[in-house]
Amino acid sequence: MSRQDAPPIYLDHAATTPVDPEVFATMKPYFTEHYGNPASIHTVGQKAIIAVDEAREQVADFLGCKTGEIIFTSGATESNNFVLKGVLAAAKIQKPHIITSTIEHPCILDTCQHLEKRGVEVTYLPVDKEGVLNTKSVQEAIKENTVLVTIIYANNEIGTIQPIAEIGEIIKKANQERKNKIIFHTDAVQAIQYLDCNVKKLGVDLLSLSGHKFYGPKGVGVLFVKEGTLIEKIQHGGHQEYNKRAGTLNVPGIVGLGKATELTSKNRVADSKKQQKLRDLLINSILKNIPDSHLNGSNKHRLPNNANIRFDKIEGESIMLHLDFEGIAVSTGSACTSGTLEPSHVLLAIGVAKEQAHGSIRFTLGKDTSEADIKKVLEVLPPIVKKLRQMSPLK
């Protein structure tokens, strides 16, 4: 694959982000110098536990909770599995019921389907055309046997932001009259860089995060577990993480994640503003200059770095690869990449027709995205779309 020598224009930050150099520098000593096991009592081990404690404080500050409520995991997929399986394991009722939405990340949806096979009842709440959940529908879905409500804070494909705090209020009210309290979880993986993640304001009992989505390292994540929440561990072994998650801690990863939360809270407002401006330039110019292009999802309730656009009568993967030849990395929710022929479940959930869903491209900006990057996309994209349309049998 021949590419230009210029550094790539990376517009796939919802997939992953580069580790911030400051984060990397903080992590480095914990590979070779302070390599101790934080569970060891000796001085070498103590160096590691001190670093982990500091990271735990950084994350707790960020989420507005106690340090004892932070559980480090291997990432959001583990955190989300922990939520679903752990809450069900702790639930002491016959046929427990979970409420979620149709536009969750696959690690929630796939786990829910797995649990359904084991007799758990799941309600998948629909969203409107913009991808927003109706809070009333949450209220109406609550049943006697409901044990958990899990709703994604901001969607990974179309960036739609859900009214988590409002849902938190509804659940709080419902719980006042209930013996078996409903537990409320949000997957905040995509939201962390841009939205307020204070767990008290959101009214959540559980919240999942992943390090590599906000300039931290891969392979490390967090589950916030509010004190007193009924959840059983799903990974057994040692007594790490308040006896909730066994396994030697990923010390460098945890140190990096801690630093990344600190940087994020410092830069959030300015970064959001800058990215939203560039993102709007991208969306508006594409919609204006490329015929039959449409924005997927909401204009208003949208992460500032997300643009998801569909182009009629062509296929997303082809657009993505042509952009890649130009040194531009974007992503597609297209089926071909996932090995099935089913288009994105999120686009189908917001009412996009199957044939249109296939022609969608997701651009997700990051803190280092420049105006020149966006202009380059705007320069190379129209001829790509034109060429693919010429090739298409659909006229």
Place this chain on the structure above:
Amino acid sequence: MDHFRDPHNMGSIKDPDGVGEVGNPSCGDIMKLYIKVGKNEAGKEKISDISFETMGCAAAIATSSMITDMALGKTLAEAIEITNQNIAEKLDGLPPTKMHCSNLAADALKKAIADYKSKNK
């Protein structure tokens, strides 16, 4: 990859002798092959011109382009024998999840030939 970036024999043919269309837009792949049929020196029917129109992923476009190269000049009897495996081999292999794309190309060609035959009974 060249067959994806700069595909050969792209577009439609005016007054084609046969057209084969496979796939459907809802599964994301649709392929249309157009053929013109002539005679070779031995008087056998051969594909004298061929072109494609495809909406689909990179593999679908590349296999479309490849099959037009492979089929051009072949007799109908030879062309009908082209299998998805042949196309994939010519492209130096396709990942397993993309093999259905080369199926599409082989099927489209068979359909185009069948279309020609049904019109010229």
